[in-house]
Amino acid sequence: MFKVGLIGAGNMGEAIVRGLVNSNTVKSTEIIVSDIDRNRIDTLVERYNVAGTTSNRRVVENSQIVFLAVKPKDLQKTLEPLKDSFKEGQILISVLAGIPVEKIQEITDRPYIVRIMPNTPALIGEGAIGLAYGTLPEEKKEEIKKLLQVLGTVVEVDESLMDAVTGLSGSGPAYVFMFIEGLIQGGIKQGLSHQQARELAVQTVIGAAMMIKETGEHPAVLRDMVSSPAGTTIHGLHVLEEKGLKDAVISAVEKATERSRQLAK
Numbered sequence: 001m002f003k004v005g006l007i008g009a010g011n012m013g014e015a016i017v018r019g020l021v022n023s024n025t026v027k028s029t030e031i032i033v034s035d036i037d038r039n040r041i042d043t044l045v046e047r048y049n050v051a052g053t054t055s056n057r058r059v060v061e062n063s064q065i066v067f068l069a070v071k072p073k074d075l076q077k078t079l080e081p082l083k084d085s086f087k088e089g090q091i092l093i094s095v096l097a098g099i100p101v102e103k104i105q106e107i108t109d110r111p112y113i114v115r116i117m118p119n120t121p122a123l124i125g126e127g128a129i130g131l132a133y134g135t136l137p138e139e140k141k142e143e144i145k146k147l148l149q150v151l152g153t154v155v156e157v158d159e160s161l162m163d164a165v166t167g168l169s170g171s172g173p174a175y176v177f178m179f180i181e182g183l184i185q186g187g188i189k190q191g192l193s194h195q196q197a198r199e200l201a202v203q204t205v206i207g208a209a210m211m212i213k214e215t216g217e218h219p220a221v222l223r224d225m226v227s228s229p230a231g232t233t234i235h236g237l238h239v240l241e242e243k244g245l246k247d248a249v250i251s252a253v254e255k256a257t258e259r260s261r262q263l264a265k
Helices: 011-022 038-048 056-059 072-082 100-108 122-123 138-149 159-170 172-189 195-216 217-224 232-243 247-263
Strands: 004-009 032-036 050-051 063-068 091-094 111-117 127-134 152-158
Touching: 004 072, 011 032, 011 063, 011 072, 011 122, 032 038, 032 056, 038 050, 038 138, 056 063, 056 072, 056 138, 056 172, 091 100, 091 138, 100 111, 111 138, 127 138, 127 159, 127 195, 138 152, 159 172, 159 247, 172 247, 195 217, 232 247
Parallel strands: 004 032, 004 063, 032 050, 063 091, 091 111, 127 152
Antiparallel strands: 111 127
């Protein structure tokens, strides 16, 4: 019997495996992963010394906790053949964007169902994970939260807000990557080498994020601390306001949230 099984060995599936193995929260020999892509399975087996299979049924029948990490469009065809394989009280953790617990229950009502939305930095243990406990009983909640904390920061939310989590932190790394790319290109335009601009841009974003986290101050307060009268920063900020940076980010979160809601239909 394996402690953890994963159905789906894509980027998020690998992030979960890597986080669990690297933190020693679950031994590699206690994890089994399935995927329709045999090459993908072989890759994870080689990298993390986990068990691999192309049989989703084997994962369900031999795991205490099952992560479901397939594409939302594949929910029905993945779970329908497995609905009689789940054991009463088994825990199923869904990583599927936009798919509510109720929809999963329509297919199989035997396991406890939890819904999460991690993001790709979970691959290095620095993810942001939205967690809705779904049908999980109270006595099991702490166990699941501790399991997920090895992937990063876990934020408990009502399930009705999971689409907003998807739009903000689920998609958020891509927004940040684009911003960092802009900083790098701006530095290069002004004469810095790519390596110099990259190092400065990456550390600037890390440092700024850590200041918010450590001080607890509102971002606007910290922004004003950097903005000296008639200085360089206020001139730069004026351009960002003029170009609508903040409005664009708000709209990006809104659009991604809307798309998450559409996936359930």
